[in-house]
Every structure is written in structure tokens, then in C-alpha cells.
Amino acid sequence: MMLPGGAMLILLPMLCLLPGASWAATLGGLGDTILGPKEFRDVANFSTFLLDQSSGMLYLGAKDAILAVDTNKPNQPPQMIVWDVPVDKRKSCVAKGKTEADCNNYIRLLEFLGDGRIYVCxxxxxxxxxxxxERSSFTLEKSEDGGVKMETGxxxxxxxxxxxYTAVMAGGTLYTAATSNFxxxxFDISRATxxxxxxxxTERxxxxxxxxxxxxxxxxxxxxxSNPTGDDDKIYFFFTEVxxxxxxxxxxxxxxxxxxxKSDVGGMKTLQRxxxxxxxxxxxxxxxxxxxxxxILTDVFTTQHTPGxxxxxxxxxxxxxxWQREEVxxxxVFSLSDISKVMDGPFKELKKTCENWINPEPVPTPRPGQCLNNALKAEGFESSLKLPDKVLTFVRDHPLMxxxxxxxxxxVRKGITYxxxxxxxxGSEEGPxxxxxxxxxxxxxxxxxxxxxxxATLLQEIPLFSSQEPVNNILLHQGRALVGSPLSLARIxxxxxALYPSCEVCARARGLGCVWTTEGACRPTTEEPGPGDMIDDALRKCDIQEGRCTPSIREMQVSKGLRLLLPCIQLSPRPCSWEHPPHRHTRQHHSDLEVTVTEDSLGVYICTCQEAGPGFREPTPCRRAAYQLTLKDPTSGGAVATAGGRHVLAIYILFFCGGLAFGVFLICFVNRRHSIARQGHHLPDNSLSSEKGRDLLGSSATPQSPSSASLLSEGFRLTEKRNGTATTTTSTTLLSSQGNGGHHGNSYSGTLIHNNPSNGHGNSLYANCNTSSSELKFTEILAADMLDGRTGEREKGNLNGVEREGDDVDEGLGDGVEQGIKGLEDELASFPMFKSPAPLAKCEESSI
Structure with a gap:
């Protein structure tokens, strides 16, 4: 049997290659593509996407560069233009108090101009x-002196x-919402060109x-x-403010x-420009x-329910x-008609005398803030310059509805940040x-x-990038999604x-018109589902023989004193409740339940969430998860512990004897050298230098970061990934048994990426695959599919500052190896030739 330490040394190089392997495994079957730093020649901080819908050419704005990717041929090398900042200008920026990372040229605006060019800022x-x-030649226009032709941004x-920041092009004119000073x-919302x-x-x-x-x-x-009134075109801006x-x-x-x-040009006297x-x-x-x-609004997607x-x-x-302390x-969804009704409604006013908001009276005519239409033009208001001052004064003081x-x-998803x-x-032509x-x-x-x-029904959870790369762009094009992060681009x-490869996931998409066929594939269908819960009926036809609201009970063998978190995925905004044995050893975290295992806490736990009923009026209960906690057999654990203890004792004695023999050999070797030196023989100096002596020190001589706390004791959510830790089983495996997800895949992480909050998007990402780094951790995740009678036996050991997983026998061996090495280090340290200052940890500076 291989020692845990040897197994760990073999696994560490594999973990460095884990992201690439995971991508290939996750996306290879779909014929999709992921482009990373290698394909982009280490260009980073992608923040802006611009897609040509006709040609499929995707333009990306990054740090000091603009790239073009043909989404129809993603394997071709991307085109790139370098647009950086001169050295003297960067130095001037740093002298003004800004960081070197921020004093670059981050491309934040890409917009088509309509004449074969792209406006880049x-x-x-x-x-x-x-x-x-210039799109045809993919070059920036040059000025007379040969440099890039630029204008103020x-x-x-x-x-x-x-x-x-946000911007939109309307009829060849740029409208922006951005800061306007150093x-x-x-802050301004403006017509910028x-x-x-x-x-x-806007008014300041x-x-x-x-x-x-x-x-x-x-x-x-x-x-x-559909515009008989001749109403003006409009531009909408979405933001969060105090x-x-x-x-x-x-x-x-x-x-x-x-x-x-769109036709607003300001007032003549009041509200000029x-x-x-x-x-x-x-x-x-x-x-x-x-x-x-x-x-707090974080993103908005605009779409037409009826195309055209x-x-x-x-x-x-x-x-x-x-107000939420945890992630949520x-x-x-808001309709344009609802927004228009509110904009045509009453104004809100702050009365200066009592500091109370009241409805203003009276509202002058023509209505303040109204867009020009045929009726206003017939009254002589062909332009906003002709509006009366009383109308302009009112809209200046009452911008809020x-x-x-x-x-x-x-x-609603809790524990996740989208x-x-x-x-x-x-859907069909009759309607979505x-x-x-x-x-x-x-x-x-x-x-x-x-x-x-x-x-709402969770269909899939697909890992695309490293856990430290947030998704910052999603574009839809010809049935595919172009998903971007600060370092990478995925086309899926x-x-x-056909997206849904299993019967369970296809059944959850029954409401979208999908059905699982006898050929073992998910296909679209025009058949309307029968009465009742369409997803529940579809799930019953799968081999699992359980419905969306009737999950099977998952048996979990646990040990006393264990703290665990029972997940219950909540997709509806309505609350979830738990049925459990009558005791006080539980605490609910949103929809999940934290349990401390005692004699009284054993039994059945059932999570029930409220969902919309068939009439979409009264909520109906839906069972989301069911667990049964049983105490694992203590006799088997004791036998394993006893066997593990014997192995530990044998290995410790072996290492102690080996260390003693090695120490005697070293003493003899040193005494022989001293005797030869006293006889006047001069030999080459082969004594260990201080640096070599440091190399012989074990990892315990170098400061290490503390071990990660067990997720079993801290009660973290199953879906969390912290510090780039690799989770061997994702929560989606558990979701499939609860009727809330079906993507079976392994999440991954092997690349350590450090965030620099002072850069473009808080995402100046630096990849490092240093296996000796104290940041590389292995974290055990408690999932129902992993337990299977082994919950109490899965513990964590620590060898040379790297966490590992294993059973009690392996843990005993690991402890014996660790103690044996430590005993050997203590013996070696007793000799003067090995006494040297402990080395500083990597990336740590001495205060001297």
C-alpha cells in the first residue's frame, strides 16, 4: 500500500493541470470551446464585449489591447491591437497618487459607428x-505624426x-452614464457625441x-x-443610488x-444644455x-417578448x-408598459418647510418631462427649446416619480452571487x-x-472558469452563449x-417543451402536458421513480458531536420549513438546516418549500429534500482505529530506529573528519552551508498558513468553494435527487489567482501553480451522495502543510509518518552543523 505522503506527491502535479482537464471533460461532449490566457497571449482584464451579429465577429476590450475573435472559428488565433500608455504619462499618473496597475489603458467602450468603424474609448x-x-483592416486610425488618432474621452x-459605467449608441449618437471628473x-447621464x-x-x-x-x-x-402619436424614441438607464x-x-x-x-436638446434659458x-x-x-x-441592482438584460x-x-x-448578511x-422582470405608466403618473415633491414628501400641485401644461409627439408639435412646441420656463423649472425640481x-x-437563490x-x-408562435x-x-x-x-426550476450548473474568475459578460448569438471572464472566453x-443529457434534467425542462424519448435523448415536443404538475409527471417516467416534489429519503450515517448542514435548494422566493425530531440542536440558515448530532437528533428531516400553485395564486407545498440520520456502527470504527494505532506504532518505531542509526552514522562521520583535520590533512570543504542546511529542514521550519477548518464543523453550504479549493462532488449531484438540478460534473480548481482590488475590475488576476504554496488546500465537502455509511470515518489529516482526505487507517499512517519525520528533525537539529536560523516564508520580507 502506498503511503499517503507518496500519493500526495503524485497528486500535486495533477492538480496543477486540473482546470484544463475539467474544461475538456465538461465541454468536450458539447463541441464547445474555451479560450484562456494561452490563446489570448496573456492579455487580461477583459471588460467589454461587442458582437457583430451578422458576421459573428466578437470584439473584446482589455487592458492595453483590443482583440477580435471569430466565434464561428474560435480555434483560430485572435487578432490583437496594442493600445497602451506612454511611460511618461504612466509615471505622471502614479505621481498623482494612483497605483501602477490602474495607470494603464483599460478599454471600457466599444460601439459600432455605422460607417465600417468602431468607436473605442x-x-x-x-x-x-x-x-x-477600422474593421476591414483591424487597425486604429493614425494621426499625421504617425501615432494613434485620439480625441478626449x-x-x-x-x-x-x-x-x-454604461453606454449605448442610438442612431449614431453615443449616450453615456459615467463619472466626469478625476x-x-x-456623475452625468449625457449625450456624449x-x-x-x-x-x-443631467443637472448637478x-x-x-x-x-x-x-x-x-x-x-x-x-x-x-405602431406609433400613431408620433412619440419620440427613448433611452433608458438603470442604476442604483442613495x-x-x-x-x-x-x-x-x-x-x-x-x-x-432622443430629440431633447435642452431649454432656452432654464436647463440650458x-x-x-x-x-x-x-x-x-x-x-x-x-x-x-x-x-441593489447588479445587471439588466433587455429583450422583446414579441420580436419586432x-x-x-x-x-x-x-x-x-x-440588508442580507449572506449571499443572495x-x-x-419589468415591462416597458409598466415603466411608461409610472412615468406618466404623479410626481414626487419634497416640501422644504416640513421635509415631507407630498404630491405636487399643480402640474403645469404641457406636462413636464414629456417627449415630443404630434400633439405637442401641433401646439407649436417643435423643440424643447420652446418649452415654457415654468415647465422646465418644474421638471428640474421634480425628476422623481x-x-x-x-x-x-x-x-431567489441564497448562498450564491450572480x-x-x-x-x-x-415556446410556440402563439406566445412564449x-x-x-x-x-x-x-x-x-x-x-x-x-x-x-x-x-423556477434549476436545470444545470456548469463550471467554466477558475473559481476566482467571475463571469462578467454573457452574449447570446445563434443559439450559443458567449461567456466571458477577466481572463477567458467560453462558447457553449x-x-x-439537446442541452439536457439525462432523463431527470430533461424532465425538469418539460415546461419548455422538452420530453425524454425512448431512444434515450431529450427532444422538443408540441404535445401539451397533462393536468397537474407537468415536471412531477415527467420525472416519474424516469428510472428514479420519484417526482420533483417527492424526493427519496437519503440515509446518512453520522457520529455523535458532528455538525453538518442539510441542503435544501430554494428557487421560489417563498419560505421553506423543516420537519425534524423534537430537539433544540438545529439552526436554519435560510433554506438549509444546521444539525448537531446527538442521540435526540437522529431521525427523519424533511424540507418543504412553498411554490406557486396551478392557478398561480395560492402557494402549494413542495417537498424539496428528505434525509434520515442514523448513528454509524461504533464497532467497525473501533476496529479500524485499533488497526490504525498498531500501524502508527510500528511505523514510529521504524522511523525512530532509522533516525537513531542515521544519527550515529553522522556522529562517526564528523568525528572522523575532525581526527583527519588534526593530522594536518587538507580536504575540500564539503561542509553544509547555511543555505544547504536550510534545505534539509522539514516544512515545519517554515511558517505555514493554518489548516482550513472542516466544513463539517463550520456548516458551510455545499455549493461554496473557498480559496480555490477543489470539491470532489458538487451540489448539483444532490440537486438531481431533490428535483432541482441535473448537471453531474466535478468542480475544479488548481490555479491560484490573486485579486488586486486596485486594478480594472478588481480582477488583475495572476495565475500560479506553485504546489508548495500554503494557499493550496484540499477541503472535504459533505454531500449526501458521498456519505454511504462513511460519514464518521472521513476525516482530514495534515502533512507538510497540505490538507488531505482519507480513512482512519490512512490518517494513522500519515500521523506516524509526520511524527517520525518530526522526531528525525529533532535529532538532526541537536547537532551543531544543522543549527541555522529558520528560513523566512516565501513572499515574506525581513524587518531588519
Whole structure:
């Protein structure tokens, strides 16, 4: 039998190659592709994507570079343009107090101009600059002196790489929401290009923008066929800001949607070069039964439920909560018609005398903030320059609407942070049957969730990148999803029932029109599901013989004193409850349950969540998970422990004798050298230098980071990955037995990536596969599929600062080896020739 230490030395090189192996295993069967740092020639900090839908050419903005990838031929080397900052300008930026990492040129804007060129803007060492890229030759336009032809990017591009920012091109004119000064204290929503007299922006007032974090923007162009009133085109901006309407001690953040009109050119006297149509309203994503509100907007995806009909536009918003201590993500959808109704409703006003918000009276005519239409033009208001001062004064003081745009969450996931969102509509021509949410996580994963009516079902959890690479871009193109991180790009299949390789996952997609066939494949179908729960009926046809709301009981053999976390995946915003034996040794973490094992805590545990019923009005209970805790047989564990103890004793005696013999040999060797030296013989100096002596020291002589706490004792969620630890079984395996997921795969991590918060997006990532680093840890994850009567026997050992897994016999051997080596080190250290200062740990500087 191989010793644990030897096995560990063999496993460590394999772990360095684990990310690449995992990618190949995860995506190889789908014919998909992942491009990493090797293919991108170590270009990093990808932050901006621009896709040509006709040709499939994807343009990527990165640090000091612009790349072009042909998504139809992703294996071809990407084209690259280097656009960096001169050395003297970088030094000047650093002298102003900025970091060297930030004083580069981070490409934050890529937009098509319509004349075969792309408008490119970068931070350019805190002095934003813009240039023009010729698509045909893929080169930047040159000036007369041979350098890059540039123009100022102030107001078009942020100064700092990590600042929140959004921009959209509308009819060849650029509209942006960004900071407008070096310090990042001034914020503007502006028309950034076009004729100089038409470049207008927001008023510098906290009533207009109050410390905003811009998220997204969308241009809604009116259709000529469905616009009989001649209404103007509009641009919508989504952001989170500090609310001024709430008089509270704590700064309350609220999500907003703001609207401006395309033909707005400002006022004649009042609001000169300022928006006259700027209105904003609060977005409310709230689950009313529980009262939980999600108030921080992180991403927005815009789509038309009916292609070609702008009035069918819906905005899917990704939210989190300011008040939740743990990770939580929610998705709400808002329709364009609901936003328009709120913008046409009453205004909110702050009365200066009593500091209370009331409805303003009276509202002047024509209505403040109204876009130009045929009726206004007939009254003589052909331009915003002709609007009366009383109308402009009113809209200047009342940009906020009284009513809010409200929606209930489609999805709530606790314990997970989603970063990006894209939506695929599915169904027949009569109307959409449902939607698939493609959700990127902060740990490099892509999750797919089916939403049919008011019920959400987790379909897949796909690991794409390293756990330290958050997903920061998702684009949909010809049935595929282009998923990006600061270091990598993935192209994976995004549409079709063929995505779901097993009967269980296909059954969960029944609401999307998928069915498992007798040929063993998931295929689309036009057959309408029968009455009752369509997913439950489809799951019963699979071999597992259990439905979505009738999971089988998972038996778990545990030992006394063990702390474990029983997972229950909650997709509905409604609460979950647990049935368990009557004792006080449990604590609920959102939908999961923490249990401390005692005699009283043994028994059956059942998690039941409330979901939308058949009529989508009254919630119905759905059993999500069921476990049975039993005490493992103590006799088998004792026998193993006894056998392990004998092995430990034998190995310790063996190492002690070997160390003693080696010590005697060294003493004889030293005495012989001394005697020869006294006889006047001069031999070459082969004594160990201090550096060589250090090399002989064991790893215990070097400061090591403390071992990771066991997940069994800390009660972490099964889906968590900390410090790049590799989890041998993901939570999706457990989800399949609960009717909430079906992707069977191994998550991975072998690359240590360190975040530098001062760089472009907090993602200046540096890869390192140093097997001796104290950051490389092995963490044991408790999953129901792994237990199988071995829960109490799986413990963690530690050898040379690296954590490992094994049974009691292996652990005993490991302890014997460790103690034997330590005894040998103590004996060696007793000789003067081995006494030397302990070496400093790597990356540690001496204070002397």
C-alpha cells in the first residue's frame, strides 16, 4: 500500500493541470470551446464585449489591447491591437497618487459607428481617450505624426477602470452614464457625441443623481407601424443610488430606471444644455408574502417578448440585498408598459418647510418631462427649446416619480452571487411558453434556470472558469452563449432540448417543451402536458421513480458531536420549513438546516418549500429534500482505529530506529573528519552551508498558513468553494435527487489567482501553480451522495502543510509518518552543523 505522503506527491502535479482537464471533460461532449490566457497571449482584464451579429465577429476590450475573435472559428488565433500608455504619462499618473496597475489603458467602450468603424474609448491612465478602429483592416486610425488618432474621452468613458459605467449608441449618437471628473465625485447621464450644441447632460443636483452606480442602458426605437402619436424614441438607464426620499440614519440604496428622449436638446434659458425630459422612478423587486425586498441592482438584460415589437420589451433585472448578511440573488422582470405608466403618473415633491414628501400641485401644461409627439408639435412646441420656463423649472425640481415599478421575483437563490444575466425565450408562435435564465456566478460558473409561469426550476450548473474568475459578460448569438471572464472566453450551446443529457434534467425542462424519448435523448415536443404538475409527471417516467416534489429519503450515517448542514435548494422566493425530531440542536440558515448530532437528533428531516400553485395564486407545498440520520456502527470504527494505532506504532518505531542509526552514522562521520583535520590533512570543504542546511529542514521550519477548518464543523453550504479549493462532488449531484438540478460534473480548481482590488475590475488576476504554496488546500465537502455509511470515518489529516482526505487507517499512517519525520528533525537539529536560523516564508520580507 502506498503511503499517503507518496500519493500526495503524485497528486500535486495533477492538480496543477486540473482546470484544463475539467474544461475538456465538461465541454468536450458539447463541441464547445474555451479560450484562456494561452490563446489570448496573456492579455487580461477583459471588460467589454461587442458582437457583430451578422458576421459573428466578437470584439473584446482589455487592458492595453483590443482583440477580435471569430466565434464561428474560435480555434483560430485572435487578432490583437496594442493600445497602451506612454511611460511618461504612466509615471505622471502614479505621481498623482494612483497605483501602477490602474495607470494603464483599460478599454471600457466599444460601439459600432455605422460607417465600417468602431468607436473605442479607454481610461488611458486616468485621462480618458477615444480612437477609431477600422474593421476591414483591424487597425486604429493614425494621426499625421504617425501615432494613434485620439480625441478626449471625458464624459464618454470613466477615469478609473473599476468605476460603474454604461453606454449605448442610438442612431449614431453615443449616450453615456459615467463619472466626469478625476476624483470620481461627479456623475452625468449625457449625450456624449453629435453636434456640440446638442451635447447635453443631467443637472448637478442630488435630486437628479445621488451617488449612483450605473448598471445598464437601452435604446428603445419606436416602430413606425405602431406609433400613431408620433412619440419620440427613448433611452433608458438603470442604476442604483442613495435614496433622498427616505429620512433615515442609514443610507438606503434603491434601484432606479431613468428615461430621456432622443430629440431633447435642452431649454432656452432654464436647463440650458441640460435634459428637459429626465425622469426617474424606483424599481421594486419584492416578495410581498415574506416582505423581503431586493434593493441593489447588479445587471439588466433587455429583450422583446414579441420580436419586432418594441412595446413588448421587458427588462430582466438581477438584484441583491443591502440588508442580507449572506449571499443572495434575485431576478425580477419589468415591462416597458409598466415603466411608461409610472412615468406618466404623479410626481414626487419634497416640501422644504416640513421635509415631507407630498404630491405636487399643480402640474403645469404641457406636462413636464414629456417627449415630443404630434400633439405637442401641433401646439407649436417643435423643440424643447420652446418649452415654457415654468415647465422646465418644474421638471428640474421634480425628476422623481411618486409611484414605483413593482415586480415579484421570478427566482431567489441564497448562498450564491450572480453577476451577469441573459435570457432565452422559448415556446410556440402563439406566445412564449417560458424562459431560460443564463446566470453567471462570481465563481466562474454558468447556471441555467427554467422559468414557466411563476415556477423556477434549476436545470444545470456548469463550471467554466477558475473559481476566482467571475463571469462578467454573457452574449447570446445563434443559439450559443458567449461567456466571458477577466481572463477567458467560453462558447457553449445555449438553446435546444439537446442541452439536457439525462432523463431527470430533461424532465425538469418539460415546461419548455422538452420530453425524454425512448431512444434515450431529450427532444422538443408540441404535445401539451397533462393536468397537474407537468415536471412531477415527467420525472416519474424516469428510472428514479420519484417526482420533483417527492424526493427519496437519503440515509446518512453520522457520529455523535458532528455538525453538518442539510441542503435544501430554494428557487421560489417563498419560505421553506423543516420537519425534524423534537430537539433544540438545529439552526436554519435560510433554506438549509444546521444539525448537531446527538442521540435526540437522529431521525427523519424533511424540507418543504412553498411554490406557486396551478392557478398561480395560492402557494402549494413542495417537498424539496428528505434525509434520515442514523448513528454509524461504533464497532467497525473501533476496529479500524485499533488497526490504525498498531500501524502508527510500528511505523514510529521504524522511523525512530532509522533516525537513531542515521544519527550515529553522522556522529562517526564528523568525528572522523575532525581526527583527519588534526593530522594536518587538507580536504575540500564539503561542509553544509547555511543555505544547504536550510534545505534539509522539514516544512515545519517554515511558517505555514493554518489548516482550513472542516466544513463539517463550520456548516458551510455545499455549493461554496473557498480559496480555490477543489470539491470532489458538487451540489448539483444532490440537486438531481431533490428535483432541482441535473448537471453531474466535478468542480475544479488548481490555479491560484490573486485579486488586486486596485486594478480594472478588481480582477488583475495572476495565475500560479506553485504546489508548495500554503494557499493550496484540499477541503472535504459533505454531500449526501458521498456519505454511504462513511460519514464518521472521513476525516482530514495534515502533512507538510497540505490538507488531505482519507480513512482512519490512512490518517494513522500519515500521523506516524509526520511524527517520525518530526522526531528525525529533532535529532538532526541537536547537532551543531544543522543549527541555522529558520528560513523566512516565501513572499515574506525581513524587518531588519
Amino acid at each position: 479607454g481610461t488611458y491612465a486616468f485621462d480618458p481617450q477615444c480612437a477609431f478602429l 471625458k464624459g464618454k468613458c470613466p477615469f478609473e477602470p473599476s468605476q460603474h 476624483l470620481g465625485t461627479l 453629435g453636434p456640440e450644441q446638442e451635447r447635453i447632460r 443636483s442630488i435630486n437628479w443623481l445621488s451617488d449612483p452606480e450605473f448598471v445598464s442602458s437601452a435604446f428603445i426605437e419606436q416602430s413606425a407601424d 435614496a433622498k426620499e427616505y429620512d433615515l440614519y442609514t443610507k438606503v440604496k434603491v434601484p432606479r430606471v431613468a428615461r430621456v428622449c 441640460r435634459w428637459t425630459t429626465f425622469l426617474k422612478a424606483e424599481l421594486v423587486c419584492e416578495d410581498k408574502p415574506s416582505g423581503q425586498r431586493y434593493n 415589437d418594441p412595446s413588448s420589451t421587458h427588462f430582466y433585472g438581477l438584484f441583491t440585498s443591502q 440573488s434575485a431576478v425580477c 411618486e409611484n414605483s415599478v413593482t415586480a415579484a421575483p421570478l427566482l 453577476t451577469k444575466l441573459a435570457v432565452t425565450q422559448t 411558453r417560458g424562459a431560460v435564465l443564463h446566470l453567471g456566478t462570481d465563481r466562474g460558473e454558468l447556471h441555467r434556470v427554467a422559468v414557466v409561469g411563476q415556477n 450551446q445555449a438553446e435546444g432540448c
